[in-house]
Amino acid sequence: MRECTPIWNSTLQKQTAIILLLLIAAPAAAGDFGGITLPNYKHIDIQMANGGSKYVKFDGGGLNALHITTDPTDHYGQVTETDSQSGTFYFSDTGGRGFFDDLILMVAVQGEVPDNFKVHIKASGYQWEPIPVLNKPPTMDEATHNEGAIDRNFTKDDFIYAPQTWRPCKENYPIYYGQDMSKNNPEDRFYIMFIDLGVGALGPNSFLDGLTDEGCAKIEYSFENMETFAAFNAYGWCNQSNQGQGISWSNDLTGFAETGVSGYSVKGTKRSGDTGGSGDDRSGSGIQGSNLNASTTGSINGTLLAFTAPGPAEPLATGATAELRFPVAIPENATVDRGLLFVYMTDAKEAAAGADITPTFRFDGKPVMPAVTRDLQGTGSAPMAGTFSLAIPPEMLAAGDHTLTVQMDAEPGATCRIPAALLVLVAADPGKPRIDYWIADGCDDVLADLWEGTTADDATTEVKFDGAIDRARASAAHLYVVSTAGSGQGGTGNRVALNAWDWLNPLQEGPAGVWTATLDALPFIRASDNTVEVQSYPVGAAGDHLQNRNAILVVRYEAESASPGIEVSSGAGAVPEEEIGSFALAPEEEVRYTAEDGSLVLTFPAGCRATNSTGGAVAEVTVHAVRGLLPPPGMAMERVYRIAPDNTTTGTPFTLAAATPGTARNATWYRYDAAGAAWQPIETTLANGTATVSVKAFGTYGVAAPLPASFTVGSNPAGARILLDGAYLGRVTPATISPIEPGNHTLRLELEQFTPYEADITVPDNTTLFADLDGLARLKFDEPQREPGLDRTGGVYVMSRPSGAAISIDGKRMTLTTPRVILGIREGSHTVQAVKEGQSFDTPTKTVWVEKGCIIPVMIDAQDRAIVRKVSLESDACKGQGCTLNGRGPVFRLPRTVEVAGGSAFVTVQDGDCYISHRITVTGAGETVRIAPRDPAFCGLLVESNPAGAEILIDGFRTGFCTPYLIRNVSDGPHVVTVTRPGYLPGGEEILLTDDRNADIDKHLTFRLEAYPYGSLNVTSEPAGGEIYLYNKNTGEVTPHTFRYMPIGTYEVKVVGNATFRTADDVTVRPYEVTKRAFDLI
Known part of the structure; x- marks a missing residue:
């Protein structure tokens, strides 16, 4: 490349394009700075922080020519997120005019700007005297490259504009990638400054060769005291253009322009705790996980006791106190060997940036000092959460009531919530079997949001329990997990895994937003290196927003009939239960009680008399549904009942009968021995799907079946x-x-x-x-897949009408044209676009949801002509359930703002394993469409394919079944059926189902799948663990990894290590062969 001699051009200093730099900090009221309010998003003059002003025109379009890129050879750019406080990126031009006369910088900070905030900006690029001819770029003789055209610091005093949620461009246009403009979130308000940079940009259509940095403007940044989050955007100014003089161009953040999405953001330095805390790599609203500290371990003859106490319903303000009460019951003959208290804090909002909230604690009036783990409840300026760990001396832990006093000592204006606390006692008893225990604690905020690219694997809290377990002698093992979640943020999308086994949605709500799971772990523990994962698991696009706090593993040895080794009590000091029915006894006649849901039938024969412990007659019986009791080891117990009053017996046996569909031949009734805290089996009769037992004593009973094998x-x-x-x-x-x-x-x-x-x-x-x-x-494969779910990637089959259009994925232009299968794309939301010279596509870009292990069809049709309207979907009955629009992903939850093409559409709601479609009508943009519940007729849908074995998707939802299969839980109405099998082009069809009550099959679909030639791509590196990029996008896979069923052709592969990366652009996949490529990252 040829470098030009730097020449400073004073005219260009006044005529620059615009870059937007956005900083997100903790909320605060406006101070002396930021006094001007932007009156509109266009047709305004904006003041520069370094002098002068510029006219923002933006009469239309303007999102297809200017981009942000980390590689000047990749002109279409990308969305980049990093935690590096210094770095480099470029502004590129791909427009037909071929140039921008100027570039400028805009800085915005949400909330209070720290007094010591500083950002250093160095901009380098080409300068020239603007040509007074329409759309005429400069020549090489007229343009001069200037290294460091601007090179200076900007501070808090440089902010001019008052807080707002949008930026100049289009009406209500987002400031950063992923911003939900429909919420008008007050926390997305930003102070703003504009900075004149004094350089332009020259694109490929300037037809100039040998340009430094490919003609891009180079931006080098470095932050000091940037605590939260920063985002950059680009604007363009021209002297003579079809749009006239002014600013009419910016980078696209929404994905609706023909040339894709680009942006650049930086996570700040605000600390998230001493240990634990979420991972650094956060994407959009998704929040990645980290780990909990499992350093507390021990072995003792005795029991581990856990007591939960709910906190106050209202937040604590500065100076306020709260009392949490623990009714502690200690088994007879036991003594407390160890006491640990974990206090949970959420929604902590500081009065000033950097002022951590650490309450003071007293246990039964005596001060106790905590260790603390903190994490943000989200990203940016989200409030803090924390777990305070306090060691309580055993001599303070006698049986009876104990009080924890929490006092909010913080700067005035600070608030927090204390939803609950967990008191864990290790009780020694020489007469009890030996237990080994591991106690993990911390605070890790997680949220899987596939729309933002954060998968369940990303949003995972990991706990490693080191140490050996005598697997042969272990007779019971239980895992107890505690998390917190806000109202409506938990209970439907979580997963707990222990080694190779997992439980879906085991965390259920207890008191005050505390979510707990007590799980039988005996079949799944290993002799060593046991690992627990607590995930936010997407139901649809997003999972539960959890703060994971504690994980406790207890293993008991020998003594099959003894206590399970761990006892969990609620804050009330008793097992939680709910009365579900009552009835009077009439000894002279048979009395039968049936629970409302039909799950339990109690029968007292004629002549059966009930008496209490003093011999008095019992005339009334109450039935309670019991929650929270651990099942017998190795068993699953869904229903537990307490027959009251306690200490009641009968002279003649009465019967309990429970329906046990699917498990009848293995079901057994158990009676709970409260004194020994253990279940005792009872001889059970099984017939016609019902388990029946005859007993003479009231008490707590449950039906159990062996844990399902896999x-x-x-x-x-x-x-x-x-x-x-x-x-x-x-x-x-x-x-x-x-x-x-x-x-x-x-x-x-x-x-x-x-x-x-x-x-x-x-x-x-x-x-x-x-x-x-x-x-x-x-x-066949040299390295076949032995287990399901190991790959994180899927693909798309991109078609267009007419064909032969160039394909871009997430704004990255490829050398591929339609129709084409593209594999190796990370699971999640992606934009797919088709561009063909001389052909106009009304909707050139589509947002699609890529499922791992699937090929999703995408059609971009030039003949599609429909008005696109943005509407809000709401439904009380379907709130929080997974939905899709017009039979295709991505899956979202209601309420949601969506874009609907045309006046009619349908929304499909997944209710359990049922798929229910709802027709909707849209008449105007901005309206709210309410989805009312309906009573659908469910139809039988037989789906076949040739060849068989293709996975079936209904309206974008994976059914888990493969062809040929009869699916019986699809509602009447419109649906889209898709089938996909590796190595074949996917098939799909839009259908309208109606229910024929006289037919088992209401619709029969057969797909003939066309094979495509494929091979495998095996990528390795030294050392292993390098991130693998295809199409210059992170696949989510790490070395070593094999990508199977890749269409034949040549690929560019990049592997990124800790300190370096390597790229190969000549990796050719041949039919039915394994192409191997190794990378040296040392």
Whole structure:
């Protein structure tokens, strides 16, 4: 490249384009700075912090030519998020005019700007005297490159404009990528300054060769005392253009322009705690996880006791106090060996930036000092959460009531909530079996938001329990997990995993926003290196917003009938329960009580008399549903009842009967021995799906069945249909079958062009099977998939009408044209666009949801002509449930603002395993459309494909079943059915279902799938663990990894290590071969 001699041009200093720098800090009222309010988003003059003014025109368009990029050779740019407090990016031009005369800088800070805030900006680029001819770029002789055209600091005193939520461009246009403008969130208000940079940009259509940095403007930044979050955006100014003189261009943040999305943001330095805390790499509203500290361990003969106490309903202000009461019950003959108290804080809002809130604590009037772990409840200027850990001396922990006093000592104006506290006692008793225990604590805020690119794997809190477990002698093991969540933010999208097993939505609400799970861990513990994961798990696009606090693992040895080793009590000092019915006894006749939901039938025969402990007659019986009791080891117990009054017996047995569909042959009634804190089995009669027991004593009873076994099956190649005992399961390999009945089974795998495979298995003795199928060898893999769900990527099949359009993914222009399969795209939301010279697409960009392991079809049709309106969808009945629009992802939750093309559409709500469509009519932009509940008729939908084994999606939701399969839970009305199988182009069809009450199958669909040639791409590095990029986008995979079913062709592969990266642009995937590429990152 040829460098020009730097020449300072005073005219250009006055005629610059605009860059937007946004800083997010803690909220505060306006001070002496920021006194001017922007009157409009266009047709305004804006003042520069370094002198002068500029005219913002923006009469239309302006989002397709100017971009932000970290690589000057990638002109279309990308969205970049980083935590580096210094760095470099570029402003590029791809417009047909080929240049911008000027570039400027705008800085905005949300809330209070710290007094010692500073940002250093150095801008380098080309300068020239603006040409007084319409759309004429400068020549090489007229343009001079200036290194450091501006090179100075800006401080708090440079802010001119008062806080607002939008930026000049279009009406109500976002300030940063991912900002939800429909909420008008007060926390998204920014102070603003504009800075004149004095350089322009020259694009490819300037037809100038040998330009420094490809003609881009180079921006180097460094922050001091930037505590929260910063975002950059670009604007453009021209002297002579079709739009006239002024600012009429900016980078796109919404994804609706033809040339994609670009932006640059920086996370600040505000600390999130001493230990634990969320990971640094946060994306949009998604929040990544970290870990909890599991340093508290021990071994003792005795029991671990956990007592939860709810806190005050109202927030604590400075100087306020709150008392939390713990009714502590200690087993007879036991003494307290250790006491730990964990106090949970949420919604902590400081009076001033950097002023951490640490209350003072007294236990029974005596001061106790805490250790603390903090984390933000979100991103940017979100409030803080914290867990305070206090060691309580054993001598202070006798049986009886204890009081924790919390006093809010902080700067005036600070507030916080104390939703609850957990008191954990380790009670020694030589007469009890030995237990090993691990107690993890901390505060880790997590939120999976697939729309923002944060998956369940990202939003995971990890706990490692080190130490050995005598697996052969262990007779019970329980895992107790505690989290907090705000109202409406928990209970529907969480997952807890222990080693290879997981529970979906085990965390359920207790008192004051505390979410707990008590899980039988015995079948899943390992001899060492046990790992627990607590996830925000997306139901639709987002999971629960959790602050994960504690994880406790207790393993008891020998003594099968003894206490489980851990006892959990609520703040009331008793197991929580609810009265569900009552009735009078009439000894002279039979009395039968049936629970409202039909789950329990109590029968007292004629002549049955009930008496209390003093011999008095009992005339009335109450029935209570009990929650929170641990089930017997190795068993699942969904229903527990207490028959009251206590200490009542009968001379003649009465019966309890419970319906147990699906588990009847394994169900057993148990009676809870409160004195021994253990379940005792009772001889149970099983008949016609009902478990019945005859007893003579009132008390607490429950029906239990063995925990469901699971079986993982894989094959080479994958995709074989799985038949169990002759019945097709609607699944293909690799897959985990759960639940599966214990016992002997015959497993059969079928795949076209391969010999069927058959094996006898015994559950639970056998847990895995891998079959190397005999058949067409070229379709097999050297490194086959042995387990499901290991890959994080999927793909799209992009089509256009007319075909031959260039494809861009997330604003990145590719060398590929439609129609084309593109694989190796990370699960989540992406924009897909088609651009063809001489062809206008009314909707050139579509937002699609990529599912891992799936190929999603995308059609961009030049003949689609519909008015697009933005409307708000609301529904009281469907609030929080997963929904899709017009039968395609992404999945979202109501309420939600969406864009609807045309006047009619439909929304599908996933209710459990049912898919219910609702027609909606849109008449005007900005309106609110309410989705009313309806009573649908469910239809039978038979979906087949040739070849078989294609996964079935209904309205963008994964059903979990593969062709051929009859799905019976699809409502009448409009739907979209999609089938996808690796190695084949996906198929799809829009249908209208009606219910024929006389037919089992209401609709029969058959798809003929077309194969495409593919190979595999194996990427390795030294050292391992490098992040793999395809199409210059992070795939989410790390080395070593094999991308399977990749369309043949040449790929650019980049691997990023801790300190360096390597790129190869000549990686060619050949048909049915494995292409291997190794990278040296040392």
